[in-house]
Amino acid sequence: MSNVFVLGHQNPDTDSICSAISYAYLKNQLGMDAEPIRLGDLNNETLFALEKFSAAEPRLVKRVSEEVSQVILVDHNERQQSAEDIGDVQVIEVIDHHRIANFETTDPLYFRAEPVGCTATILLKLFKENEVEVPADMAGLMLSAILSDSLLFKSPTCTPQDVAAAKELAEIAGVDAAEYGLAMLKAGADLSNKTLEDLMSLDSKEFEAGDHRFEVAQVNAIDVNEVIGRQAELEVLMEQVIAKKELDLFTFVVTDILNNDSVAIVLGKKAGIIEGAFKASVVDNRVLLPGVVSRKKQIVPVITEALS
Amino acid sequence: MSNVFVLGHQNPDTDSICSAISYAYLKNQLGMDAEPIRLGDLNNETLFALEKFSAAEPRLVKRVSEEVSQVILVDHNERQQSAEDIGDVQVIEVIDHHRIANFETTDPLYFRAEPVGCTATILLKLFKENEVEVPADMAGLMLSAILSDSLLFKSPTCTPQDVAAAKELAEIAGVDAAEYGLAMLKAGADLSNKTLEDLMSLDSKEFEAGDHRFEVAQVNAIDVNEVIGRQAELEVLMEQVIAKKELDLFTFVVTDILNNDSVAIVLGKKAGIIEGAFKASVVDNRVLLPGVVSRKKQIVPVITEALS
Numbered sequence: 001m002s003n004v005f006v007l008g009h010q011n012p013d014t015d016s017i018c019s020a021i022s023y024a025y026l027k028n029q030l031g032m033d034a035e036p037i038r039l040g041d042l043n044n045e046t047l048f049a050l051e052k053f054s055a056a057e058p059r060l061v062k063r064v065s066e067e068v069s070q071v072i073l074v075d076h077n078e079r080q081q082s083a084e085d086i087g088d089v090q091v092i093e094v095i096d097h098h099r100i101a102n103f104e105t106t107d108p109l110y111f112r113a114e115p116v117g118c119t120a121t122i123l124l125k126l127f128k129e130n131e132v133e134v135p136a137d138m139a140g141l142m143l144s145a146i147l148s149d150s151l152l153f154k155s156p157t158c159t160p161q162d163v164a165a166a167k168e169l170a171e172i173a174g175v176d177a178a179e180y181g182l183a184m185l186k187a188g189a190d191l192s193n194k195t196l197e198d199l200m201s202l203d204s205k206e207f208e209a210g211d212h213r214f215e216v217a218q219v220n221a222i223d224v225n226e227v228i229g230r231q232a233e234l235e236v237l238m239e240q241v242i243a244k245k246e247l248d249l250f251t252f253v254v255t256d257i258l259n260n261d262s263v264a265i266v267l268g269k270k271a272g273i274i275e276g277a278f279k280a281s282v283v284d285n286r287v288l289l290p291g292v293v294s295r296k297k298q299i300v301p302v303i304t305e306a307l308s
Numbered sequence: 309m310s311n312v313f314v315l316g317h318q319n320p321d322t323d324s325i326c327s328a329i330s331y332a333y334l335k336n337q338l339g340m341d342a343e344p345i346r347l348g349d350l351n352n353e354t355l356f357a358l359e360k361f362s363a364a365e366p367r368l369v370k371r372v373s374e375e376v377s378q379v380i381l382v383d384h385n386e387r388q389q390s391a392e393d394i395g396d397v398q399v400i401e402v403i404d405h406h407r408i409a410n411f412e413t414t415d416p417l418y419f420r421a422e423p424v425g426c427t428a429t430i431l432l433k434l435f436k437e438n439e440v441e442v443p444a445d446m447a448g449l450m451l452s453a454i455l456s457d458s459l460l461f462k463s464p465t466c467t468p469q470d471v472a473a474a475k476e477l478a479e480i481a482g483v484d485a486a487e488y489g490l491a492m493l494k495a496g497a498d499l500s501n502k503t504l505e506d507l508m509s510l511d512s513k514e515f516e517a518g519d520h521r522f523e524v525a526q527v528n529a530i531d532v533n534e535v536i537g538r539q540a541e542l543e544v545l546m547e548q549v550i551a552k553k554e555l556d557l558f559t560f561v562v563t564d565i566l567n568n569d570s571v572a573i574v575l576g577k578k579a580g581i582i583e584g585a586f587k588a589s590v591v592d593n594r595v596l597l598p599g600v601v602s603r604k605k606q607i608v609p610v611i612t613e614a615l616s
Binding site for chain 2: 110113296
């Protein structure tokens with residue numbers, strides 16, 4: 001059994017999974033007995049990346065404190081996005097690229113957050129700082145994380161550092177970043193084998209703003225109407241989540257990865273803030289968000305400010 | 309007027325001041341218009357260091373938001389230790405070596421915390437990562453910070469990284485670390501020109517644990533009895549602070565920098581936890597803490613756990 005778990009957020013995306021695997025590899029090279037784990041099911045995009053680079057799926061662990069007393073968080077820091085029993089273990093490191101909130105420790109720790117587009121971009125620096133060579137499979141996984149988080153470098157979260165890191169990693173991995181990236185995103189946007197329940201939880205994150213709780217789910221699609229066409233059924237499921245989690249707002253975002261726009265369905269007693277916050281009309285609980293692809297940079301801060 | 313302020317914590321110590329100056333220098337070299345500021349009076353130790361390396365005192369600024377909209381925090385992250393109007397500005401970076409608590413942002417930022425003995429040890433890495441040469445005066449200031457925080461490498465917070473950084477910086481600064489460090493600590497421990505009010509606020513920090521608020525003040529001394537001999541007068545002042553800040557516990561620590569022990573005066577309605585927490589007898593509101601020199605590592609976590 002390992003001493004330390006390395007974990008990404010709930011409803012894991014490609015960055016959370018690939019960064020957990022790559023950082024656990026780095027820590028193992030440095031002499032720590034670390035194991036990457038996952039807190040939920042893998043999406044089709046991540047499965048595509050793991051298969052391409054022959055990486056094993058991390059083990060699914062629900063309650064980390066039953067196996068370890070120390071963990072490392074990658075790609076998140078907010079406790080409500082982490083393991084359900086995160087309060088029962090010691091967080092010894094965090095590597096992240098999100099805002100910092102709902103995070104507190106008793107002791108000093110290694111906390112490395114940078115305002116870049118992807119955790120893996122920071123990990124590449126850590127490999128270099130620790131003078132550990134990046135093997136081809138790990139390079140492929142980290143590249144996948146950057147291509148995913150940056151939507152092929154088109155997201156406003158993407159920085160020159162992400163582009164440079166991806167270029168370097170693509171060379172080590174021996175793949176063409178643009179070609180591989182599009183294939184990976186398309187695999188992720190293939191929603192044909194997904195139930196509506198799957199879509200709801202595929203990539204959904206909960207946030208707090210002032211006294212309000214809100215959740216933002218995001219689904220990438222080639223054909224947005226494939227999802228929006230089932231709005232009535234989606235709303236029933238969204239209302240169930242709102243009731244269960246006592247949310248004030250649930251925003252379900254469908255992002256067109258070819259045209260880089262999004263459509264969102266908004267429900268909850270605070271849904272009225274959306275029109276003013278995004279300066280866009282909500283018709284039939286639905287709002288068009290031209291040019292919006294980043295939950296982190298274009299959605300969460302806007303909702304947070306409107307609710308605070 | 310500068311665009312960005314770089315600031316350490318209230319009741320600044322040598323690390324807070326010297327790291328603010330050194331990091332502002334680095335940011336200026338990288339093209340940012342940054343100014344180091346201070347939130348309070350300088351202690352004798354810091355004055356000694358600034359004079360030795362011909363550095364100007366940072367400007368005293370009480371309300372940062374009246375001059376800038378963005379700040380960088382060094383040597384702290386907890387909001388109650390920062391500028392009183394910290395909530396009105398954007399924190400764009402944090403470089404720190406303390407626990408993380410009471411810190412929250414709306415947007416991603418550069419947050420670099422490492423479990424080392426001194427902020428300046430991390431700063432030396434940042435100079436290197438950014439390929440900026442450390443001039444002799446900045447090296448001297450960073451060295452002073454490390455010698456101060458580590459009590460000449462004798463504090464349990466001191467890591468091999470701090471020792472290595474100090475060695476490198478001493479060479480650049482052209483001083484003998486041991487000899488200079490002892491002179492600097494002695495200058496700081498010269499309490500002859502200090503009033504009791506000065507002693508109370510020289511290096512005092514406020515913390516939260518569960519629903520409780522506590523403060524820990526620390527004074528370095530060559531002759532502990534010089535301070536403890538005035539316990540009755542000190543207690544009157546401590547009670548005033550307790551009432552004003554609604555503290556549950558105030559711990560006033562006097563550290564013998566030659567023998568590396570401490571004596572603490574404890575007051576407040578939660579003072580009863582001290583005996584159990586430190587496994588030591590409190591007699592006449594006073595407790596002997598053999599081998600205890602580090603507030604961060606040997607006092608705050610112990611009180612936090614006992615209060616939580």
